Amino acid sequence: MSKTCCPRVIVNFKVYSEVEGTRAFNLAKICRKVSTESGVKIGICPPMLSAAAIAQLVDIPVYSQHVDPLAPGSGTGYVTPSMLHSTEIRGSLINHSEHRQPIESISKCISMCKDLDLVTCVCAESVEKAVEIAKFSPRMIAVEPPELIGGDVSVTSANPEIVSGTVEAVKAVDPDILVYCGAGVKNGEDVKTAIDLGAYGVLLASGVVKAKDPESVLRDLIKLI
Numbered sequence: 001m002s003k004t005c006c007p008r009v010i011v012n013f014k015v016y017s018e019v020e021g022t023r024a025f026n027l028a029k030i031c032r033k034v035s036t037e038s039g040v041k042i043g044i045c046p047p048m049l050s051a052a053a054i055a056q057l058v059d060i061p062v063y064s065q066h067v068d069p070l071a072p073g074s075g076t077g078y079v080t081p082s083m084l085h086s087t088e089i090r091g092s093l094i095n096h097s098e099h100r101q102p103i104e105s106i107s108k109c110i111s112m113c114k115d116l117d118l119v120t121c122v123c124a125e126s127v128e129k130a131v132e133i134a135k136f137s138p139r140m141i142a143v144e145p146p147e148l149i150g151g152d153v154s155v156t157s158a159n160p161e162i163v164s165g166t167v168e169a170v171k172a173v174d175p176d177i178l179v180y181c182g183a184g185v186k187n188g189e190d191v192k193t194a195i196d197l198g199a200y201g202v203l204l205a206s207g208v209v210k211a212k213d214p215e216s217v218l219r220d221l222i223k224l225i
């Protein structure tokens, strides 16, 4: 799989009230517009209830916010890789800080998704965790210090070492993995710093989802790429 398949910016809509109902569709269309006009690939993780419908509507990468390592069959309230594969959704976040999974589940999710050509972006809270996850060779690893998530200070300024350290350590295990960083990322300078630190891109949420004008925030985020 080539690098160009992967977004520089991934917007996780989370379950904010700002993306309930049709508002998730509106934000997805804004992300698509900015991505198409700028040529910078933007991926999105809409709320689970609307993700499949949004993936049919927009031609930018749509990922699930979570996936469970389950085969189709009896099981209630899960999202299986096979289910994702049956839609236009292209992959999934795994082990987000707000939806942690044990390491065995992470490994199984990655492997099941790979079998179905689904892209995986696995979150890690530390360099050590990222290295542990890198052994399973997901397509992307996103390092996010939990204490900075949802705040106003970007990981790129609060803890640049975790970004460069993760890039170096992950690449030593598997140079094909694309490393992202997230937590507090809000503007184009933060994105540029992330890339200067060796990251391929950023994973962010509140800076876009909770913005009064998400379109101008998105344009600002990608302006220095």
Ligand code: G3P
Pocket (backbone or CB within 6 Å): 012, 096, 097, 144, 148, 149, 150, 151, 182, 183, 184, 185, 203, 204, 205, 206, 207
């Ligand atoms: O999934 C992205 C996220 O955890 C970072 O959130 O609001 O700090 O951009 P935020």
